Amino acid sequence: MLYIIGLGLGDERDITLRGIDAVKKCDKVYIEAYTSLLSFGLSTDGLSNMEKLYGRPITVADRETVEEKADHFLSEARDSDVAFLVVGDPFGATTHSDLVVRAKNLGVQVKVVFNASVMNAIGICGLQLYRYGETVSIPFFTETWRPDSFYEKIQRNRSHGLHTLCLLDIRVKEPSFESLCRGRKQYEPPRFMTINTAIEQLLEVGQLQGEPAYNEDTDCVGFARLGSEGQMIVAGTMRQLQKVDFGAPLHCLVIVGKTHPVEEEMLDFYKLTDDIPQQNDNGIA
Amino acid sequence: MLYIIGLGLGDERDITLRGIDAVKKCDKVYIEAYTSLLSFGLSTDGLSNMEKLYGRPITVADRETVEEKADHFLSEARDSDVAFLVVGDPFGATTHSDLVVRAKNLGVQVKVVFNASVMNAIGICGLQLYRYGETVSIPFFTETWRPDSFYEKIQRNRSHGLHTLCLLDIRVKEPSFESLCRGRKQYEPPRFMTINTAIEQLLEVGQLQGEPAYNEDTDCVGFARLGSEGQMIVAGTMRQLQKVDFGAPLHCLVIVGKTHPVEEEMLDFYKLTDDIPQQNDNGIA
CATH class of the missing domain: 3.40.1010.10 (Tetrapyrrole methylase, N-terminal domain)
Structure with missing residues (x-):
């Protein structure tokens, strides 16, 4: 078995x-x-x-x-x-x-x-799970590879007022390009995408569009270490979240769609005030 | 606390x-x-x-x-x-x-x-959670109240190849209409919607459309008692699932969108054969 x-x-x-x-x-x-x-x-x-x-x-x-x-x-x-x-x-x-x-x-x-799983635990921020559209993945951009298929999905979700969960890239035990060329596997150190990098890449892709589906003023929720005792959840615009240090992995990001009043009330608890929260106590038992 | x-x-x-x-x-x-x-x-x-x-x-x-x-x-x-x-x-x-x-x-x-929660546990059927669109709720139809706002959402999901989770109505401790009129609350017995009723209602609404987004031949997955030892998961067309007795509550239904090969392989394990499965042992520990 x-x-x-x-x-x-x-x-x-x-x-x-x-x-x-x-x-x-x-x-x-x-x-x-x-x-x-x-x-x-x-x-x-x-x-x-x-x-x-x-x-x-x-x-x-x-x-x-x-x-x-x-x-x-x-x-x-x-x-x-x-x-x-x-x-x-x-x-x-x-x-x-x-x-x-x-x-x-x-x-x-x-x-x-x-x-x-992260797919249901994001419910803690107050955005209703049944108001999410398709989930997207944000891969690490490289010099030569900048895939943006997430954009169209986010645009579609937003046109219907739906929230979007963005799963951020994780690279663990990836053989380095050089080592593959030499025929002997050596591994890159593990990498995980931060919320900051994700927003940077999202904005880069958005700025190439005529009427972008989102911009620096779009409301988002950033989650770090969801479900652990050091969990951090911050709601704010892309511009605001880009300045927050979310710390250790794992991170994920939600782009907020059209909200209902109860959703708004919950989000308010996570909103940035003048003091950037270091850690929420909206916490974990 | x-x-x-x-x-x-x-x-x-x-x-x-x-x-x-x-x-x-x-x-x-x-x-x-x-x-x-x-x-x-x-x-x-x-x-x-x-x-x-x-x-x-x-x-x-x-x-x-x-x-x-x-x-x-x-x-x-x-x-x-x-x-x-x-x-x-x-x-x-x-x-x-x-x-x-x-x-x-x-x-x-x-x-x-x-x-x-049901929102992530449905992953067990093999359909990838990130390939779901907006979740819909199917309410009990009455003689005079047949709300069909789920139809448009299902149509939208299907037009993008996405799967749709349908949450089925539960009525627990609802005061009866008669008792409310008399000003003394008496309760209806608890009711939960079966997969069979859900499909019946879905088809009724679909048949009113010009080119319905789904019909009797559309692939679905029915889940009963998800996560419990008597869990039952059956994949088949709406017509096939309508004939299955899924037994005790709770039930939910997934309308299958466009599938990838790995999704297909997993679904095959749940497909109806000549013998209608009484209970899956694709089971719960």
Whole structure:
């Protein structure tokens, strides 16, 4: 049996009781490193806290392990119980559909334990989840590659008054271009896009349009470390948010559409005043 | 302090460790009855299981208590720790923004514990969450009231190839029309919309259009009791799903947009074969 278990957003205490029970049944426990490295700080003592609390040794599975060696742990899952831990929800922002498909094709039974993901936790800012349009991803621009397919989607959402969730690029364990040329993989340090960079790129693309769908005065909400104790949520215009230091990863951004009065009232709690908030206590238990 | 704690979707074991810790700190624990009555079966032994597991007596707060007597428990929360338990995520499909606004305006600190909601758990069927358009609600039609504002939104989503989540009507503790006339409240029995009724209403509205955005051959996914052990997920055309008995509440429906190959592969696991599945074991731990 393969258990795919959502860990939620904050730390090791965001697993559910159902999730803990499943982990304790398993002979082997893997954790996906791709986002967990950044959000749970697994490089430091996050992993050992987790091992202590869950009562199981945990193997970190980086992207290559998952993509290249999936057959290995899927064959383990045929004969024994294997847990695969995933930050957020198993089918949230990063999808694990491919792993499920491979497992089922190999005749491995799959069970899922749900949890919160960024896709629903952004509800905390007060903007109603059913008033969001299509979600967009903002990739890191390079000198030669400046893909802007997000623009058209944002424009469409805004023309119907809908909010837009922007997921910001994460680069973990990317082989460097130089190392690929030399035929020996070396990795770039992990990078995550800040809200500031995202707004810069959004404005760059917007300024190329005749009548841009948004500009520096457009209302947004910036989220950093959503669901963790140091969570920071700030509402303001693109111009205002660009000046805020949101600190450590992960970040995401919502472009606000047409609002209802209750949405406005909630947003007001997160609005910038003269003192830029360092951390909200609109917080996490 | 007011703790608003998401319970997740299945049963009392879907609370997170962070959530349990918060409940145990609280002097008073309320549970919102509106959806929990239907999804957690609180009328039977769900409540006592929950009290046993969480180690606290729990007061069921029906809709009226929340709306009319919120000031009472918010004033409790000013001087002590009060937990308000909510099925799913605090800011998922049913929103509790209003309660937060009232609390903050009274100077009560609020902390939130996230959990899974239907808005992200539908990811289990393999359709990517970032490929959904605006969510729609399907209300019960009556003889004289047949609101169809969902149609335009579905049409718009489909014209851009996006999937649509349809949330289906729930009626709990609605005063009957007759009793309101007599000035003494009596309640209708709880009602929830089945997938079958939703499709019937969707097709009725579609058939009034020139070139309907969907018809009996449109692919959909029906979800019943999402996240609980008896979860049922079936993919098929509207015509096919209309013949399926999805059983007990809660139900929701996704109208499938344009699909990618990985989405297709996952959907295939849920497709109807000759034997109508009674229950999926694509299951819950």
